[in-house]
Amino acid sequence: MKKYGYIRVSSKDQNPDRQYEALRQYGIRKADIFIDRLSGKDFNRPEYLNLVKKLRKGDVLVIKSIDRLGRNYEEIIEQWRYLCRTKEVDIEVIEFPLLNTNQSRDGLKGVFISDITLQIMAYLAQTEREFIRTRQAEGIAIAKAKGVHFGNKRKTEPDSFEESYALWKAGKINTREAAERAGMSHSTFYRRCRECQRK
Numbered sequence: 528m529k530k531y532g533y534i535r536v537s538s539k540d541q542n543p544d545r546q547y548e549a550l551r552q553y554g555i556r557k558a559d560i561f562i563d564r565l566s567g568k569d570f571n572r573p574e575y576l577n578l579v580k581k582l583r584k585g586d587v588l589v590i591k592s593i594d595r596l597g598r599n600y601e602e603i604i605e606q607w608r609y610l611c612r613t614k615e616v617d618i619e620v621i622e623f624p625l626l627n628t629n630q631s632r633d634g635l636k637g638v639f640i641s642d643i644t645l646q647i648m649a650y651l652a653q654t655e656r657e658f659i660r661t662r663q664a665e666g667i668a669i670a671k672a673k674g675v676h677f678g679n680k681r682k683t684e685p686d687s688f689e690e691s692y693a694l695w696k697a698g699k700i701n702t703r704e705a706a707e708r709a710g711m712s713h714s715t716f717y718r719r720c721r722e723c724q725r726k
Contacts, residue, residue, distance in 0.1 A: 531586060534561070535575070535597075543562055550621075561577060582616045586616050626645055691709040694708075696720075
């Protein structure tokens with residue numbers, strides 16, 4: 528039997544230290560901890576898939592909380608059953624030991640309570656993901672209403688653009704020469720010219 532840890536954070540900016548520390552205190556070696564920096568919307572995550580390949584019958588997978596496993600209700604349930612029934616692996620959830628599959632169960636009643644608890648926790652994980660997405664969309668809408676622009680800031684044309692554009696428009700120089708005079712790439716100069724013509 529071997530214990531593995533799994534950590535998931537939603538983006539590269541998020542810090543996995545709290546999860547990492549919890550797993551280390553649980554006695555899991557650094558080499559046996561797998562980390563993904565991806566959304567929990569599905570299980571198509573490289574480190575998670577590597578971990579699943581390593582798991583053998585009797586091994587234990589430890590996670591800090593159920594939402595670190597994923598945030599999609601149906602896929603959490605499906606993956607949980609695959610790990611426990613097909614791979615015959617046990618799962619331990621540090622923050623919610625009631626879900627631990629390697630505890631002695633009170634027969635069918637214990638299995639029933641565990642299954643119900645898993646479904647509730649998986650539901651909450653997905654609901655929280657939907658709340659996060661709603662809050663993000665609301666925040667973006669409010670920011671746009673206030674005039675905040677997202678994405679790369681458009682570069683302003685150099686001072687020499689207008690003169691080069693006028694010469695190009697009058698047919699006195701070709702596009703490449705005009706772009707060189709303006710200090711712009713050929714494609715950027717031509718795109719700006721088309722924008723000016725549309726105006």
